[in-house]
Amino acid sequence: MIALETTNLEKTYAVGFWRKKPRVALRPLNLTVAEGEVFGFLGPNGAGKTTTLKLLMGLVFPTGGTARILGKDINDPAIKAQIGFLPEQPYFYDYLTAKELLEYYARLSGMEPKERGRKVEAMLARVGLKDAARVQLRKFSKGMLQRVGLAQAVLHDPKVVFLDEPMSGLDPMGRREVRDLMEELKQQGKTVFFSTHILSDAEALCDRVAVIHQGELRGVGHVAELTSSVAAKVELIWNGSAVPAGLSALGAECRVIGETIRAVLPEAQQEAALEILRRERLRLISLIPVRSSLEQYYLQKVSPEARPAVGAR
């Protein structure tokens, strides 16, 4: 089943006080996310990631197009019970304690009183806030607020979870915990749609990613495919202190690191390079093909020359 489907979803704001000018925040977006997928929405700051999430949450209204979550229109109130949302840099009612806040959201989500108490306690324990349950949120650190945010997003057992920059501002430990939680959600069969500009997180967590830039979808792909494709280059590492003559002519980029030398060169020049090393009687340590990383894919997609993705699904 399809968890999320957008068809020509777009948003243009009118900016300015007197003579209002249109500012395109999101160009027609066509995207499909399957149920159970962890989908990364990548893009630099101001790319349109948050606008997309706001459109999906019904916080802003689209200029055109439609979006469906679990087969229902996003404006259908019934669908809201099936989704969880963590906004970017969340801010909550700071006069409430963590427990009161989660109870409030549980009530708004229509959870039964018995289930509510049990779930709130369990969720506070899950995000490591059991001891801070009765502390007002105004005394919470940024990382603790992010944990509360995650807790409220998944408290009501939603089928689809939308997270806007969930790792933003977190320390390495906090990021690890969020990653663990997202992996847990995936194991539970939830669909996770999250925006980020931290590529290592996306590479580690996502089944598929989409790259958005200047409000335009630039590409969609499976992370496994993107990171396993060979970049037609090889990396050679050998013992030595000086770069043999002739390697530069093969187009090798060489770096001396202590007693070893690392060279990256076109795959076609691999045999010629090995022959030079044999001739110079240098000891080869490793020869590995260079695989493209998500970073390369991302940089390629956000480059000025990149064209928008056509019919990206």
Added chain:
Amino acid sequence: MNRVTHIAANTFREAIRDRVLYNLIAFAVLLSGAAIFVGQVSINIERLVVVNLGLTAVSLFGVVIAIFIGIGLVSKEMEKRTLYTVLSRPVRRWEFIVGKFFGLTGTLVVNTFCMAIGVFAALLYVSHKFQSSDAWILVALFFIVLQFLILCSLALLFSSFSSPLLSAVFAFSLFVIGSFAEDLRGFAGMSHGLTRWLATSAAYLVPNFSALNVIGQVAHEQPIATRLIAYNTAYALAYSAMAICGAVLIFERRNLK
């Protein structure tokens, strides 16, 4: 309807935990103390002074609370983005607005109740006993609460489309103009042509707070007509409902940037 109750309860809790509200109650207590003092130095008009000062204090402090909190009900939630996690749940926008309205009016009713106890305590202190005409004070307090209903709905209406500062200016201006609504109607009756038309329109458009002010009457132990109570109640409820509908209509279409 449950969600409206939860939002109202949370708004009430916010106000109660807001120290500004406690300070205002403390100020009201101080003013009641001043009323007692003035009552003691007055000769045979202690009751008049206490009722006048006490009810005026209840009204003014309530107005300040209604405007001060009301203007931030929606805009503060948008600015701090607390609204995002609420509206991403099965909460309709009108439920949010109506919940906020009931939360604030509930706060004001509780606040007025506490202040009213202070007024009656001060009255007992200067008069040593209650008399049957004191019951009209309850009617005056009821009318003050009706004023708060209108003011809260107006503050909420302005809060749904403008900044807190502008909302405060709009709400306070309407309160001042509305307090002279009867005079405005009198002026409209005396004028001619376009001026008459404009003055009449303005007189009926602004909330008629002067009809809801019977402090002078009850201070002079004059009874309040049952018809006026019924008319004022219907008027305040209808006016508030229209302002709330306006707030909902605006908020339903608003992009939460």
